[in-house]
Amino acid sequence: xxxxxxxxxxxxxxxxxxxxxxxxxxxxxxxxxxxxxxxxxxxxxxxxxxxxxxxxxxxxxxxxxxxxxxxxxxxxxxxxxxxxxxxxxxxxxxxxxxxxxxxxxxxxxxxxxxxxxxxxxxxxxxxxxxxxxxxxxxxxxxxxxxxxxxxxxxxxxxxxxxxxxxxxxxxxxxxxxxxxxxxxxxxxxxxxxxxxxxxxxxxxxxxxxxxxxxxxxxxxxxxxxxxxxxxxxxxxxxxxxxxxxxxxxxxxxxxxxxxxxxxxxxxxxxxxxxxxxxxxxxxxxxxxxxxxxxxxxxxxxxxxxxxxxxxxxxxxxxxxxxxxxxxxxxxxxxxxxxxxxxxxxxxxxxxxxxxxxxxxxxxxxxxxxxxxxxxxxxxxxxxxxxxxxxxxxxxxxxxxxxxxxxxxxxxxxxxxxxxxxxxxxxxxxxxxxxxxxxxxxxxxxxxxxxxxxxxxxxxxxxxxxxxxxxxxxxxxxxxxxxxxxxxxxxxxxxxxxxxxxxxxxxxxxxxxxxxxxxxxxxxxxxxxxxxxxxxxxxxxxxxxxxxxxxxxxxxxxxxxxxxxxxxxxxxxxxxxxxxxxxxxxxxxxxxxxxxxxxxxxxxxxxxxxxxxxxxxxxxxxxxxxxxxxxxxxxxxxxxxxxxxxxxxxxxxxxxxxxxxxxxxxxxxxxxxxxxxxxxxxxxxxxxxxxxxxxxxxxxxxxxxxxxxxxxxxxxxxxxxxxxxxxxxxxxxxxxxxxxxxxxxxxxxxxxxxxxxxxxxxxxxxxxxxxxxxxxxxxxxxxxxxxxxxxxxxxxxxxxxxxxx
Numbered sequence: 001x002x003x004x005x006x007x008x009x010x011x012x013x014x015x016x017x018x019x020x021x022x023x024x025x026x027x028x029x030x031x032x033x034x035x036x037x038x039x040x041x042x043x044x045x046x047x048x049x050x051x052x053x054x055x056x057x058x059x060x061x062x063x064x065x066x067x068x069x070x071x072x073x074x075x076x077x078x079x080x081x082x083x084x085x086x087x088x089x090x091x092x093x094x095x096x097x098x099x100x101x102x103x104x105x106x107x108x109x110x111x112x113x114x115x116x117x118x119x120x121x122x123x124x125x126x127x128x129x130x131x132x133x134x135x136x137x138x139x140x141x142x143x144x145x146x147x148x149x150x151x152x153x154x155x156x157x158x159x160x161x162x163x164x165x166x167x168x169x170x171x172x173x174x175x176x177x178x179x180x181x182x183x184x185x186x187x188x189x190x191x192x193x194x195x196x197x198x199x200x201x202x203x204x205x206x207x208x209x210x211x212x213x214x215x216x217x218x219x220x221x222x223x224x225x226x227x228x229x230x231x232x233x234x235x236x237x238x239x240x241x242x243x244x245x246x247x248x249x250x251x252x253x254x255x256x257x258x259x260x261x262x263x264x265x266x267x268x269x270x271x272x273x274x275x276x277x278x279x280x281x282x283x284x285x286x287x288x289x290x291x292x293x294x295x296x297x298x299x300x301x302x303x304x305x306x307x308x309x310x311x312x313x314x315x316x317x318x319x320x321x322x323x324x325x326x327x328x329x330x331x332x333x334x335x336x337x338x339x340x341x342x343x344x345x346x347x348x349x350x351x352x353x354x355x356x357x358x359x360x361x362x363x364x365x366x367x368x369x370x371x372x373x374x375x376x377x378x379x380x381x382x383x384x385x386x387x388x389x390x391x392x393x394x395x396x397x398x399x400x401x402x403x404x405x406x407x408x409x410x411x412x413x414x415x416x417x418x419x420x421x422x423x424x425x426x427x428x429x430x431x432x433x434x435x436x437x438x439x440x441x442x443x444x445x446x447x448x449x450x451x452x453x454x455x456x457x458x459x460x461x462x463x464x465x466x467x468x469x470x471x472x473x474x475x476x477x478x479x480x481x482x483x484x485x486x487x488x489x490x491x492x493x494x495x496x497x498x499x500x501x502x503x504x505x506x507x508x509x510x511x512x513x514x515x516x517x518x519x520x521x522x523x524x525x526x527x528x529x530x531x532x533x534x535x536x537x538x539x540x541x542x543x544x545x546x547x548x549x550x551x552x553x554x555x556x557x558x559x560x561x562x563x564x565x566x567x568x569x570x571x572x573x574x575x576x577x578x579x580x581x582x583x584x585x586x587x588x589x590x591x592x593x594x595x596x597x598x599x600x601x602x603x604x605x606x607x608x609x610x611x612x613x614x615x616x617x618x619x620x621x622x623x624x625x626x627x628x629x630x631x632x633x634x635x636x637x638x639x640x641x642x643x644x645x646x647x648x649x650x651x652x653x654x655x656x657x658x659x660x661x662x663x664x665x666x667x668x669x670x671x672x673x674x675x676x677x678x679x680x681x682x683x684x685x686x687x688x689x690x691x692x693x694x695x696x697x698x699x700x701x702x703x704x705x706x707x708x709x710x711x712x713x714x715x716x717x718x719x720x721x722x723x724x725x726x727x728x729x730x731x732x733x734x735x736x737x738x739x740x741x742x743x744x745x746x747x748x749x750x751x752x753x754x755x756x757x758x759x760x761x762x763x764x765x766x767x768x769x770x771x772x773x774x775x776x777x778x779x780x781x782x783x784x785x786x787x788x789x790x791x792x793x794x795x796x797x798x799x800x801x802x803x804x
Contacts, residue, residue, distance in 0.1 A: 027099070028079070029118035032087040037080055040070065040117065043104060044077020047113055051077045058107040070102065070117070079115075087119040088156035123161035123214025127153040129222035134208070136190065139229045140198040147177070148190040153210030153220055164213035169206050174226065176208065186210075190224065198228040199265035232322025234265035236273050238330040248337045249306040253299075257289060260296035262318035262328055270322040278329065280315035288312060289334075298332065306338040307373040340378040340427025345371050346435040349400075357411035357441040365391065366403040366437060370423045378427035386420040386434070393421075403437070411441035412478035445483040445537025449475035451545040458513070461552045462521040470504075473511040473545065475533035483537035486511075491530040491544065500529045504549075513547070521553040522594050553596035555648020561656045563590035571657045578630040578662040586615065587658055589622035591644035601647035607655055608641035615640060624658070636662050 028041050044051045049059075055074045069083045069090075079102075091098025102115040129151060136148050155162040166188040168176040173196060177189045188208070206224040211217050238260065245258060264271040275296040277286055289312070290301040298314070312334040319327040347369040355365065372379040383393055383401050390407035403419070417439045424432040451473065458471045477484045488511045493500045504527075505514045511533070527549040534542035564572045564587055576586060593600035604622040609615060614634065616627050624640065638660040645653040 025114045025116055027116040027118060029120055030081075031120045031122050033084055033122060033124055034081050036083060040079040040081065042076065042078045043072060043113070043115070047104070049077060049106070051075070054106070056108070060105050062103040062105055069100070072104065085119055086124075087121050088125060090119060121158050121161060123157055123212060123216075123218060125156045125161075126218035127155040127163045127210035127212050127220040129153050129208075129210065129220060131222065133223045133225065135225045135227065137227045137229050138192065138196065139231060140196045140233070141231045142192055142196060144192050144194055146192045148192075148226075150176070150188050150190050150208060150224065151222075152185060152187050153222070155210070155212050155218075155220075157212060157214065159213075161212055161214040163210050164217075165211050167209040167211065168224075169208075171204065171206055173204060174206060190226070196228045198230045198267070199234055202228050202230075202267070204228070230267045230270050232266055232270040232320065232324060232326060234270075235326035236262040236264040236318040236320055236328035238262045238318065238328055241330055243330065243332045244335070245332070246335045246337050247300075247304070249304045249339050250341050251300050251304055253301060253303075255300040257298040257300060257334060258332060260298065260316065260318070260330065260332070262296065262330075264318075264320050264326075266320065266322065270320050272321040273318045274321070275316060275318050278315040278317050281313070284309070285312050285314055289314065291316065304336055305341075306336045306375070307342065310336050312336070338375045338378060340374055340425065340429070340431055342373040342378075343431045343433045344381040344423040344425045346383070346421055346423050346433060347371065348435065348437065351437060353438055354440045354442060355409075356444055357409050358444050358446060359405055359409060361405050361408060363405045364402050365405060365439060368393075368401045368403060368421060368435075370399050370401070372425050374425065374427065378425055380426045381423050382426070383421060383423050386422050389417060389419060391417070391419060409441055411443050411480075412447055414441070416440045443480040443483055445479055445535065445539070445541060447478050447483075448541035448543045449477040449486050449533040449535055450543060451475045451533065453545065455546045455548065457548045457550060459550050459552045460515065460519060462519050462554050463556060464515055464518055466515065466517055468515050470513045470515055470549070473506070473513055473531055473547070475511065475543065475545075477533075477535050479535065479537065483535055485536040486533050487536070489532045489534070491532055493529050495527070500527075503527065504529070506531060519551045521551045521596065522557070524551055526550050553599055555595055555599040555646060555650070555652060557594040557599075558652040559591040559593045559600075559602055559644045559646050559654045561589060561591045561644055561654050563588060564656065564658065566656065571659055573659045573661065575661045575663055578634075578636075578664060580626055580630065580662075582626055582628050584626045585623055586626060586660065587624045589617075589624070589642045589644060589656060591622070591654060593646045593652075595646065595648060599646055599648040602644050603647070604642055604644055606640065607643040608639065610635065610638045610640070614638065617642060630662055634662075638662075 026043075026046060030038075030040055034040075043049070044054060054077055059072060059074055059077075061070060061072045061079070069081065069085045070079060071082045072079055085100075087098055090100065098119050098121075100117040100119060102117060104113040104115055105111075106113075131151065134150060138146070138148065153163050153166070163186050166176050166178050166186065168174065168190075173192060173194045175191050175193050177191050179187050179189075181187060190206075204226040206226060207221050208224050209219050209221045211219040243258060243260075247255075247257060260275060262273055262275070264273060273296075275291055275293050277291060288300070288302040288304060288309075290299050291297075291314075292299075296316075296318070304312075314332040314334070315329065316332060317327050317329050319325050348366060349369050350367040352365050355363070368383065370381045370383050372381050381399075383395070385391065385393065390405065390409060392404045392406035394402040394404055396402055403421075419437040419439060420434050421437065422432055422434045424430050456471065456473060460470055473488070475486055475488075477486055487508045488506050489508070490500055490504060490506050503516055505516055506512065507514075511531075513531070527547075529547055529549075530544045531547055532542050532544040534540050564574075566572050572587075574587060576584075580586075589604055591602045591604075593602060602622075603619050604617055605619055606612075606615075606617050611634065614627055614630070615624055615638070617624050622642070622644070624642070640658045640660065641655055642658065643653050643655045645651050
């Protein structure tokens with residue numbers, strides 16, 4: 001802003017103004033920027049006008065083009081400032097003073113005074129540049145002394161107040177050179193004093209100051225931005241000459257290995273870098289890794305396998321795009337880190353997959369090798385079996401094992417083994433693999449034939465057909481082939497001069513046992529012998545089994561009534577008193593049966609009874625008793641038909657007819673007529689024969705026992721009819737079957753005889769009927785027939801032929 005100058009109006013300006021009044025034009029000079037109200041001159045005094053009459057004469061001031069800056073005081077005639085005046089805006093002249101033309105017009109009479117007001121310049125404007133920011137470009141290869149034109153500053157002031165000089169901020173590379181134009185305008189050039197380096201300083205920021213010649217001096221500044229244009233004078237540089245890094249194998253494709261960032265101090269195309277592999281990089285490495293030519297990023301392209309290549313070396317180059325390209329090199333070394341990516345392997349170097357089952361413990365079955373392509377713990381392996389087997393792994397070296405037999409083998413239990421070998425490394429996580437070895441066992445004849453049972457009891461029904469199949473005695477041999485083929489034999493043995501081979505036959509191929517004759521239970525009740533089964537192995541093995549043949553009874557014998565005795569089927573006649581009491585034993589029917597106990601069980605019943613209310617029959621003991629006393633209405637003759645039926649299927653029976661006659665008078669009892677003293681009859685002929693028979697039987701039994709003991713203590717003499725047996729033990733149980741059968745019947749009747757005598761009955765001698773050799777009868781000691789006990793009035797008649 002322009003400073004006001006109202007405080008000082010030089011006195012010579014007033015004198016000069018008065019002197020100018022004498023001319024036709026009145027001139028005044030004032031400095032610009034005077035304050036409002038400042039008096040320029042007293043026109044009335046200078047022009048000789050009457051001040052008192054100015055108002056009446058309509059005095060006015062007409063300023064050429066613009067009258068807003070000055071006015072006249074009509075009371076005093078003074079010319080004063082209405083508005084500040086700026087010389088630079090009012091005048092276009094470059095002279096120190098510009099003139100403002102005024103016309104003072106006075107009416108009545110009309111008078112016009114020409115006035116010129118000179119506006120004198122003051123230093124109220126500072127120099128300024130048309131642009132506050134001046135940008136310049138210079139090549140960094142420019143030589144010192146090179147000049148750059150700068151725009152000059154502008155100062156609206158004139159004369160000494162305009163631009164006088166220029167100054168440049170401190171710089172070691174640049175300075176200014178000021179020169180004047182023909183019109184006195186100051187021009188300035190920027191001069192390079194020292195060579196530039198864009199990489200050292202790409203932009204130089206300078207301040208250019210324009211200073212005028214006023215007092216005090218004013219100045220204006222402009223920012224000069226000097227951009228140093230790059231030249232390709234710097235090669236790309238990597239921050240390291242060698243890059244070393246680790247990388248896991250099997251990294252997936254696309255995995256970034258490293259991103260190289262080379263730097264180029266240049267700029268623009270000179271700093272645009274292109275990355276590439278040099279010729280020193282192998283093709284294998286270039287197949288494994290890819291290089292982004294723009295970003296310098298190295299990534300995995302192929303499959304990295306530690307076992308194939310442990311170290312990769314890449315030689316790389318970064319080249320700029322300058323007119324004359326420059327390049328920089330580096331080396332990237334990638335160390336592959338081993339991962340547990342290889343499964344351990346099993347190699348069967350030697351194998352016996354077929355061995356005999358009796359192979360000795362400790363024998364080598366196979367040689368097994370293990371390997372792992374990994375390293376360190378990942379390559380350390382351990383070989384095991386997946387389950388417990390009779391085999392053992394013996395490690396002979398780090399990577400070799402022996403497969404040994406650790407326990408005896410038995411083909412019959414396990415015919416073959418599937419040995420699963422499992423190899424596991426020590427990686428994390430561990431990897432494993434397995435291999436299956438199949439070992440087949442060959443059979444040896446190590447098992448003797450075995451029968452399912454050690455003792456066979458075979459029931460055979462008597463009256464069997466010769467050649468009938470009795471049983472199938474099949475042994476089992478777990479061996480194979482010829483070791484399994486069995487042959488069956490009957491171990492020869494004689495019973496009562498009869499060979500077993502005459503009684504029985506066995507099929508040597510299947511063990512079917514046949515009977516060669518018809519057996520009779522009443523003669524032969526059992527047989528005991530041994531059967532041997534022998535395999536066809538070398539040497540042959542055999543075993544035997546004891547066979548007990550039991551002859552089963554059939555109901556093939558009819559009951560025989562022995563009491564009351566009758567001759568040739570005649571009717572038995574008995575006489576009884578009519579005064580017989582109720583429950584009196586009239587008769588006792590006794591029947592015997594040669595069959596077994598079950599079939600020989602006799603049941604008695606009436607087949608015919610004249611009066612069913614008079615007599616009763618005990619079905620178990622055959623006793624006939626009175627059910628009531630006789631009455632006068634009862635017939636004097638009674639006929640009873642008793643049937644004795646056995647328990648067989650079908651049942652067999654025999655009958656006896658008893659005719660009873662009643663008498664009025666008391667008869668002498670049958671016992672009284674036949675009773676003899678016991679002391680005289682105890683050793684009767686019958687008793688003597690019974691004692692002799694029992695003694696004979698006892699003697700035969702004793703001889704049989706002694707012979708059996710002797711045979712057991714001695715070795716059995718080998719028989720030509722049958723092969724020898726290692727385990728046969730002959731047990732003699734009965735040597736005289738027929739005799740023992742006979743003796744058992746005699747013993748039965750003798751025991752019956754003794755039982756009757758112990759009941760207090762007397763033994764009497766009776767006449768021997770025709771067809772019988774001995775008859776034993778016993779009657780109660782009492783002379784009467786009125787006893788009601790079971791032992792009273794019992795009659796026993798026994799017929800038995802004893803063969804001595």
